[in-house]
Amino acid sequence: MKFLASLYRSPQTRTGLILLTFVVLVALAAPLLAPFSPVNVDPSGRLLPPLSRVLASSTQGAPAHAETALHVLGTDSVGRDVLSRLIYGSRLSLTVGFLAVLISAVFGSLVGCLSGYWGGWVEALSAWLIDVQLSFPFLLLAIFLLGALGGGTLAVVLVLALGTWVNYARIVRAQVLSIKHQGYVEAAHATGAGTLRILFVHILPNTLSPICVVGSFSMALAILTEAGLSFLGVGLDPSTPSWGTMLNDGRDYLLTAWWIATMPGIAIGVTVLGVTLFGEGLRELLDPRGLR
Amino acid sequence: MSASILEVEGLSISFGGATRRQLVTDVSFKVERGEALGIVGESGSGKTLTMLSLLRLLPRGADARVVRACFDGRDLFSLTPAALQDVRGREIAVVFQDPLTALNPVLTIGRQITEVLRRHFRSSAADARRRAVELLANVGIPDPPLRLRQYPHEFSGGMRQRVTIAMALAGEPRLLIADEPTTALDVTVQADIVTLIQRLQREQGLTVIWVTHDLALLARIADRVLVMYAGRVVEDAPAAKLFAAPKHPYARALLGSIRQDAPRRNRATSIPLTAADAGALGCPFAPRCAEARDQCRSVSPVLKVYGGDTRAACWALDDDGARGAGS
Amino acid sequence: MFSFAIGKLLRAATVLLGVSFLTFIIGHASGDPVLLMVRGDATAQQKADLRHSLGLDRPVLTQYASYVGNALRGDLGISYRQRIAVGQLIRLRLPNSLELAGAAFTTAILLGFALGILAALNRDRVVDHAVAGLSILGQVVPGFWLGLMLVLLFAVHWQILPVSGSGDLAHLVLPAITLALPTLGRMARLVRAGMLDVLNSDYIRTARAKGLSERQVLLGHAAKNALLPLVTQAGLEFGDMVGSAFIIETVFAWPGIGRMVVNAVLQRDFLVVQGCVLVTAAGFVVINLTVDLLYAWIDPRVRGR
Numbered sequence: 001m002k003f004l005a006s007l008y009r010s011p012q013t014r015t016g017l018i019l020l021t022f023v024v025l026v027a028l029a030a031p032l033l034a035p036f037s038p039v040n041v042d043p044s045g046r047l048l049p050p051l052s053r054v055l056a057s058s059t060q061g062a063p064a065h066a067e068t069a070l071h072v073l074g075t076d077s078v079g080r081d082v083l084s085r086l087i088y089g090s091r092l093s094l095t096v097g098f099l100a101v102l103i104s105a106v107f108g109s110l111v112g113c114l115s116g117y118w119g120g121w122v123e124a125l126s127a128w129l130i131d132v133q134l135s136f137p138f139l140l141l142a143i144f145l146l147g148a149l150g151g152g153t154l155a156v157v158l159v160l161a162l163g164t165w166v167n168y169a170r171i172v173r174a175q176v177l178s179i180k181h182q183g184y185v186e187a188a189h190a191t192g193a194g195t196l197r198i199l200f201v202h203i204l205p206n207t208l209s210p211i212c213v214v215g216s217f218s219m220a221l222a223i224l225t226e227a228g229l230s231f232l233g234v235g236l237d238p239s240t241p242s243w244g245t246m247l248n249d250g251r252d253y254l255l256t257a258w259w260i261a262t263m264p265g266i267a268i269g270v271t272v273l274g275v276t277l278f279g280e281g282l283r284e285l286l287d288p289r290g291l292r
Numbered sequence: 293m294s295a296s297i298l299e300v301e302g303l304s305i306s307f308g309g310a311t312r313r314q315l316v317t318d319v320s321f322k323v324e325r326g327e328a329l330g331i332v333g334e335s336g337s338g339k340t341l342t343m344l345s346l347l348r349l350l351p352r353g354a355d356a357r358v359v360r361a362c363f364d365g366r367d368l369f370s371l372t373p374a375a376l377q378d379v380r381g382r383e384i385a386v387v388f389q390d391p392l393t394a395l396n397p398v399l400t401i402g403r404q405i406t407e408v409l410r411r412h413f414r415s416s417a418a419d420a421r422r423r424a425v426e427l428l429a430n431v432g433i434p435d436p437p438l439r440l441r442q443y444p445h446e447f448s449g450g451m452r453q454r455v456t457i458a459m460a461l462a463g464e465p466r467l468l469i470a471d472e473p474t475t476a477l478d479v480t481v482q483a484d485i486v487t488l489i490q491r492l493q494r495e496q497g498l499t500v501i502w503v504t505h506d507l508a509l510l511a512r513i514a515d516r517v518l519v520m521y522a523g524r525v526v527e528d529a530p531a532a533k534l535f536a537a538p539k540h541p542y543a544r545a546l547l548g549s550i551r552q553d554a555p556r557r558n559r560a561t562s563i564p565l566t567a568a569d570a571g572a573l574g575c576p577f578a579p580r581c582a583e584a585r586d587q588c589r590s591v592s593p594v595l596k597v598y599g600g601d602t603r604a605a606c607w608a609l610d611d612d613g614a615r616g617a618g619s
Numbered sequence: 620m621f622s623f624a625i626g627k628l629l630r631a632a633t634v635l636l637g638v639s640f641l642t643f644i645i646g647h648a649s650g651d652p653v654l655l656m657v658r659g660d661a662t663a664q665q666k667a668d669l670r671h672s673l674g675l676d677r678p679v680l681t682q683y684a685s686y687v688g689n690a691l692r693g694d695l696g697i698s699y700r701q702r703i704a705v706g707q708l709i710r711l712r713l714p715n716s717l718e719l720a721g722a723a724f725t726t727a728i729l730l731g732f733a734l735g736i737l738a739a740l741n742r743d744r745v746v747d748h749a750v751a752g753l754s755i756l757g758q759v760v761p762g763f764w765l766g767l768m769l770v771l772l773f774a775v776h777w778q779i780l781p782v783s784g785s786g787d788l789a790h791l792v793l794p795a796i797t798l799a800l801p802t803l804g805r806m807a808r809l810v811r812a813g814m815l816d817v818l819n820s821d822y823i824r825t826a827r828a829k830g831l832s833e834r835q836v837l838l839g840h841a842a843k844n845a846l847l848p849l850v851t852q853a854g855l856e857f858g859d860m861v862g863s864a865f866i867i868e869t870v871f872a873w874p875g876i877g878r879m880v881v882n883a884v885l886q887r888d889f890l891v892v893q894g895c896v897l898v899t900a901a902g903f904v905v906i907n908l909t910v911d912l913l914y915a916w917i918d919p920r921v922r923g924r
Contacts, residue, residue, distance in 0.1 A: 131630070132637040136900040137862030140880065144892055147884030148645050220759070227761045228866050232881055247764060251870070255782075258771055265764035272759040349824055373833075381830030388828075393821035398843045398918060407839070408829050456825075463830065 013281025019274025027090040034084035035069065038241040042079030047257045050074040050082075074259045076249055082260060085241040086267055092242040093271065096153065097222040100160035101215050107161065108168025109211070113203065115169070116176030123173075130166050138163045139228065146234040156235050160225055164218040168211060175207045209286045216279030220272045227268055243268050297467055297499050298323040298346075302359030305341050305350065305523075315354070316342055316523040320595075323467070323499060328490075330502045330514035330531070332546065338523035339503045343469050347380050363467070382412040385465035387489075389472040391452035395444040401428075401455055402440030408462040427458040431488060450481035454488065461492060468493070471503045486513060507546045511535055519543045522576035525595060529602040539604040541581045575607070583608050627911075631904040638900045639690070639893065643683050646889030686893075695894035700886055705894040709876060713898065715785060716875030720864055722791055723798035724857060731803045732849060735810025736842075739818065750811070754804030763866045766797035770871075783872040794871040798864060802856045809852055814845045847918055854910035858903060 008014055026033060045054050052075070053068045073082040115123040133141070142159045149155060223243075229235030230244025231251070238245050243264035250261025305316035316338040323329050333339045345356040346368055361368040363384065371379065388394040396404060405427060406420035415423065421440065428436035431454040444452060453473060460468060470489060474482035490513055493500050502514060510517055510531065517534045519527040519542065527540040538544045574589040575581070581588065585607060593605040670676050674685070689696065695705040738750040757765070770793060773780040781790050817823060818841060826840045865877035872878070876895050883891035 128633070128637065131634045132641065134858075135634050135638055135903050136896060137858055137865075139862035139865055140896065140899065143865065143881060143884050144642070144896070145645065147887070148889070224761050228763065228863075231761070231763060232866060232869060233885065234881075247761070247767075251767065254767055254771065255775055258775075261764070261767050262771075265760050265768070268764070269756075269760040273755065276755075276759060347828060349828055351819070377830045377832055379830070380828055386825075386828045388821065388825060390821065394825045396822040396826070396840050396844070399840070407831065407835070411829070411831055411835070459829070 010281045010285065012277050013285070016274050016277030016279070016281055019270055020278055023090055023271045023274060024094065026087055027094050030087050030091055034081075034087045035072070036081035036084040038080060038085040038088040039239070040080065042075065045071075045075050045079040046077060047253060047260075048075040048079075049257070050259050073263050074257065076246070076260045077253055077257070080241075082246075082263055085246055086243070086263055088241040089243045089246060089264065089267065090271070092153075092236070092240060093223050093226065093244075093268070096157055096160065096226050096236075096242075097219045099157045100222040100226075101164070101218045103157065104161035104163070104165045104218060105168050105211055105215055108165035109172045109207070111165070112169035112172030112174075113176055116173035116180070126169065130169070133162075133166065139225070142225065142229060143232065143234050146229060151234055151237065153236055153240075156226060156229060159229075160222045163225060164214070164221060167214045167218070171210050171214065172203065172207050175203050179203055209282075213279055213283045213286065216275050216282060220275045220279070223268060223272055223275070227264075295324050296322045296362075297325045297364055298501075299360065299362045300342075300346070300358065301361070303342060303345060303356065303361065304358070305338065305345055305354055305356045307354045314523065316345075316356075319520070319523075319525050320359075321518050321525060321528060323501060324516075326497055326499055327515040328493065328500045328502065328513055330504065330510035330517045331520060332504055332507050332510055332517060333520035334505050336522070337520040339520050340471055342520075343386070343471060343501065343503055346469075347384060347386070348376060349386075378412075381408055381460075381463040381465065383463075383465055384467045384469065385460035385463055387453075387456050387460045387468065387470045387473050390476040391449065391456045392444065392476070394456055395452065397444055400441055400443055401447075405440070405455075405459050405462050408459060412463045424458075424462070427462055428455070430461075430492075431455070431458045432484075433458070449477050450484060453477060453481075453485055457485075457489065457492070461496070464496075465498070467499045467501070469501045469503065472505070473502075474509070475504070475506075519546070524576060524605070525603070526577065526606070527602075527604045528595075529604070533599075533602055539598065539602065539609055540577075540606050541583055541608070542577050543604075545580075575605075627908065631908075635897070635900055635904065636687070639687065639897050640683060642889075642893050642896045643686065644679070646893055647679060647682075690897065695897070696890040698883075698888055698891050700883070700888040700891075705890050708879065708891060709894055709898055712874055712876045712879050715873065716864060716868070716877055719791070719794055719798065719868070719873055719875060720857075720860060722795040723864075724802070724860060726795060727799035727802035727806060727856070727860070728849070728853060730799070731806025732810050732846075734803070734807040736814055736837075736845070738807060738811040739814035740837075742815065747811075750807050754808050757800040757802075757804030762797055762801055762863050763870045765800060766793065766867055766870045769793050769797060783870075785873050790871075794867055794873050797870075798860060798867045801863070802860055805856065806849060806852065809848055810845060813848045814841065817841045817844045820844075847914070850910060850914050854907055857906050861899060861902075 008017070042054075045052075048054070048071055050071070050073050052071045054071065055068055071081050071083070073086065075081055076085070111126050115126045142163065145159050145162075146155055226235055226242070227244035227247060230238075230242055231247045233248060235244055236242050238248060246264040247261055250257070250259075250264070254261055299322050301320045303316060303319040304314070306312050306314050319338070319342055321329075331339045331342070341350065341354070344350050345354075345358075346361060346363075348356075348369075350356060356369075358369055363379070366379075368376075368379070395401075402421065402424055405424040406415075406417070409415040409420040409423055410417070424440055425436040428439055433439055433451060433454055439447075439455075444455075447455060453476075457473075468489075473489065474485050477485065486509065489500065492498065502510060504510065507517075514531045517527075517529060517531050518525060519534075519540060521542050527534065527538065527543045529539070534543065535547065538547050574591060575584070575593050578584040578588045587607050591607075593607050595603045595605045596609070597603050598609070667676075674682060677685075686696065693706060695709070697703065698705055698708060701708065734750045734753075738747045741747050770782055773793060774782040780793055784790055823836060823840060826836045831839070864875065865881055867873070868875045868877035869881055876898070880892055880895045883889070883895070
């Protein structure tokens with residue numbers, strides 16, 4: 001509780017939390033908030049600028065009782081309401097980002113744990129793999145993998161997870177090594193504790209906080225990367241309402257319908273800002289360095 | 293022309309934005325030409341800050357006010373930034389406590405010394421280098437030409453401090469402030485550094501202010517001693533008189549701690565220091581003083597002059613400076 | 620120092636081998652390139668013939684070995700799609716990418732350094748906050764989106780810069796700035812923090828106590844120390860920048876290898892991809908080595924080891 005209170009006190013984390021909560025709420029309440037359906041196409045209402053009114057019809061997925069409907073942020077190339085796609089897009093972007101970070105953290109921690117604990121060839125191999133992965137830009141790897149093995153949501157999540165697992169591996173490995181040096185392991189073994197127990201009791205608590213910090217930055221990176229991948233056409237399926245696919249869509253119509261590309265970018269910016277501020281505030285809280 | 297090279301009156305330093313803390317209160321003292329003044333006090337007594345404020349080298353957020361601060365007749369606090377830069381290094385120089393952090397790690401020693409010469413004497417590069425060699429030789433560093441090309445991390449602690457002394461004297465200052473010059477060094481090296489500074493002082497007619505927490509050191513080298521506590525001057529006396537018969541209880545406690553046969557009744561020495569706010573009411577030493585009275589806790593003692601050359605601030609002293617009765 | 624360098628080089632070589640091997644394996648797993656090269660009505664025999672002529676029916680490891688052998692001689696194979704030597708394609712397009720990356724990187728470093736110092740010297744004033752804002756902007760929105768916005772502003776609305784393509788300096792401006800922004804922002808923040816640290820240090824106090832002017836203190840004493848964190852970060856940033864370059868090149872239709880790679884991936888032309896990956900990885904190794912050397916030059920304390 002005290003931790004949450006101090007979290008709130010820092011203006012950075014407070015702003016970050018507010019932004020994040022806002023986005024999460026929007027994502028959760030999407031069906032209630034979105035004025036239109038995000039997938040219904042309306043060939044007659046294509047590329048309408050923001051604040052355009054159209055005659056309401058059931059084919060648009062507009063509220064049944066309305067006579068006219070307002071496209072607050074306009075429509076896209078096939079007549080879908082931009083605002084609604086934006087709102088539903090939050091779901092996808094947040095989910096993809098969160099899952100990617102989760103998988104990445106679990107996998108990375110596991111590798112870090114094992115390589116630190118057993119050392120030897122396990123450690124050498126993982127160190128070498130890390131070097132290989134880091135020796136060329138991650139985006140290229142992502143594009144390559146997605147292009148070669150097909151796209152889709154699951155593939156995107158896995159590839160995004162690939163982008164950040166290294167950080168978790170390093171943190172956990174360092175923690176394991178320091179524990180090893182302190183002789184806890186021998187002592188614990190002497191009292192009959194199993195390896196698993198040692199790992200959970202001694203290592204996990206100390207790594208939780210830095211993992212959370214890295215996690216928030218990873219999430220920011222994941223959201224941005226997903227946007228980039230979908231933009232290039234190798235990420236999520238273009239018909240799904242994600243901010244990245246919207247950018248892909250909007251790019252072709254940049255000169256004629258600027259709103260399609262502009263709005264998702266703002267949405268991404270707000271979300272990533274929230275996550276990043278939160279992460280930074282968290283980091284300052286956990287690593288007291290004072291004046292900056 | 294007065295004999296005092298430095299006269300400070302009413303110096304106060306406060307710190308902090310939202311919560312202003314008083315770090316130094318109403319400090320006044322005089323330094324005579326050619327004398328060796330010692331300023332003694334524990335950490336937090338404000339002695340270093342007092343010295344730094346004279347050259348306006350205080351950290352960000354610290355605010356210094358003074359009634360008068362005259363160096364050789366000139367008011368230090370009303371100097372323009374350019375004039376102040378002329379005084380720094382050239383008239384008043386500082387030797388800092390930790391030579392490792394006081395020197396720039398990415399510049400050669402030669403560069404750090406010659407820049408003083410080029411700045412204040414407009415020396416050419418060649419002249420500056422020659423003079424730098426002399427300066428290093430004078431502080432006892434062997435093979436100066438080689439050493440000039442080296443970096444601070446290539447020197448031992450004692451050698452590094454010699455370098456900073458050479459650097460400080462490069463500008464041929466008249467006043468040298470030595471801020472805990474031996475604290476960061478090995479015991480074996482400390483005596484060498486002290487002897488070195490003393491010799492240089494004699495040779496060049498320097499006035500030296502020694503800032504230290506080590507009273508024993510001052511016993512050997514100081515002409516006059518200023519005792520500071522919690523940002524105030526509590527005693528100011530010629531060294532001989534201070535060591536023979538200190539007036540202020542704190543000075544007595546300090547002395548007691550360096551005398552092997554000190555009577556154990558002096559409780560003050562065994563009480564751990566707590567941060568005392570220099571601006572609080574009453575005598576700041578009262579919580580630790582064995583002789584504290586009610587008056588001490590409510591009214592700040594005033595510095596009074598005793599015997600023409602000694603000042604002390606303590607309610608327990610009568611008009612002759614003898615200790616009054618009772619605690 | 621020498622043995623240290625040799626060790627590093629050896630490790631880099633094994634890493635490069637690993638990179639090319641993994642790329643090779645994944646590329647082969649991704650599909651049969653022959654299918655992309657022939658028309659729909661080709662017979663099985665024709666496909667088999669083609670496969671044989673390309674050496675695709677040999678065991679995978681043999682194929683890989685011959686690939687590496689050829690690569691060391693400069694032959695990276697022939698693109699399946701374009702029937703041109705991969706090496707030639709890269710040679711054509713790489714300079715363009717280098718031009719863009721070079722311009723962006725230089726801008727980011729120089730401007731980032733300058734803005735960081737500016738922010739540190741004007742702490743908590745308007746300039747400081749403006750730089751912080753710019754830096755945040757560069758990091759929270761996708762770089763390519765900023766590029767699109769810049770295009771909207773400068774090319775569509777004000778019409779003072781071209782929308783896309785390459786050719787002259789005017790065409791370089793928008794892509795380079797877009798690519799530079801995230802790095803610029805991070806650099807500025809890093810330099811600001813480093814500079815503030817330095818300005819608080821004891822040796823700066825000493826420099827002032829010696830009577831040096833503020834300019835001498837800042838340029839002579841502070842700047843070099845503030846450079847150190849910049850140098851280490853710069854190496855990492857270049858890596859990120861190359862990655863982002865792929866997308867930026869696509870946005871601005873810049874004829875570099877980034878755009879080529881993206882298209883090649885989408886078209887399953889994996890020899891092209893492999894070649895580019897190899898070249899990029901090799902470039903990285905060189906960059907990292909340079910950074911290590913540069914750091915040792917600036918900070919003499921490192922050299923002793």
